Amino acid sequence: MPPFRLTNRYFLVRAGESEYESLGLINTNPVAKTSVDNGLSEKGKKQTVRAAFDLKEMRACDGNCWIWPSITQRAYQAAEIIAAVNGVNRSHIVPEYSFLDARGLGAYEGKSLDTLSEVYESDSLSPNIKPPPTDDGTPNESVLDVFVRVTQVMSILETQYSEDTVIIVSPDSDNLTILQAGLTGLDLRRHRDLSFGPGEVRFVDASSIPTYKQPASTVYKCLNPPSCT
Template sequence: MLTAFASHTPTPPSHPSSLHPPLTPQNVPNNPFFTPTNRRHILASLAITPFLSIPSAEARGLFQMPPPRLSNRYFLVRAGESEFESLGIINTNPVAKTSMDSGLSEKGKKQTIRAALQLKTLGACELNCWVWPSITQRAYQAAEIIAAVNGVNRSQIVPEYSFLDARGLGAYEGKNLESVSEVYASDSLSQNIKPPPINDGTPNESVADVFVRVTQLMSILETQYSEDTVIIVSPDSDNLTILQAGLLGLDLRRHRDLSFGPGEVRFVDTSSIPTYKQPASALYKCLNPPSCHYGRYSTVTTAIAAATADTPVNLNHTAKAAVTGGGNDHNRYVTVAAAF
């Protein structure tokens, strides 16, 4: 049995349009902000949209060296002298990087204060400023001094845990600082030559290895910040020289020519290239073929002495070398082309 219930809902009008008559010039409200739009206007606007110049966001993409442009201002700072450096000892094992023995010496503290004052004179932190130090003790201590002198909040000190570690020098660990010149002599031949390895955990890094690290660091900074100032604080010179050479597009084999002293400050200006000595070619051709011959193999040390000579040389009397071997440097040999 069905029961019909009467609905209390009022019946809609048969002509709803009669309540809202179409807009005409006669019944448009007198409102200066109200402009009637019809289908013709919409179609016309869609037709001309593709021809309008609409700004698009720039995608930064993968950071490459040398960069076409930098989004931030950069200052490169080498930390002051460390306790180990004051003793004339090479110390690059990352295991000891947070030890107080890796901290600033008394001389290093004074060097760092001078660096902080120089940054203040340069107006490095007048606007938004970030300090990025390695967590190596001397670099982080330097960052704290820089922040204090330049009025930077401690929250803007960002510790870098690996990309700014001092270059690992392998078997040179614990040796006299003067012996590092042998590493730089190898660097001048190839950016891929590593120092001899050691089994105490100290890395043996080539220039190319360090270049990968500092490129990764710049990729982070350029992605994370825009139109800020970033002060990069490194415990050693090699990180900074290789970074600067990469940013300027210079030959990485001669990064040593850009060497940083303890406590040195340098502004990254990609529009100018510093005084720079181009490297000698790794391959020397014989200028007098009938009288040229190739001698026996010699060690890298002997070849370096000739290939990196500072004075002009006569190819007819001086042996020149080109690296041909592989593996570590103790087993690496060079072909010495001697012209008599």
């Protein structure tokens, strides 16, 4: 688990639309994550340029700034655009090889993006429910599986840096919504409420992170009865 008070400043960025997303298709198999087809679409490039200027307007990289993208093609391309716009040296782009992979959606691989609503319906019931498995090598990850990955990223970052700015660039929304839910104490079953659009940027406000975090379980704990918000 990350510490309840972060020593660094964090910005969360979802990469712009990918070529697969432009076709309305789900693509989460890590085998294909570095392929050209997993890169930014033309629309995705424009979305990412806008994200880069949003970060500039937010003065994200006025101090010491590190960019941590998934090695997934679209996320790394986004990191390069962010670095160019914000004057960040390429040596400060640190690719993450597995913990920031897009959430593996198992049997939904290759299906329409519209079918994601079925995944999120299951998520709302329990963070332990996995999408149906498949035999093509695509992982089928539950919310809790992703939560473990992203908290490992935060633990690494909090150990490696101190009082720096880190921009986390994810190829999908789920990595970021699950991370933000975990940091702010939101029930992980509701992570979809925090959905990131392609090219969206958010600052993680460390002062909003409570001492207690909602546990990653199906058991809902009421902290302030009778008010259980």
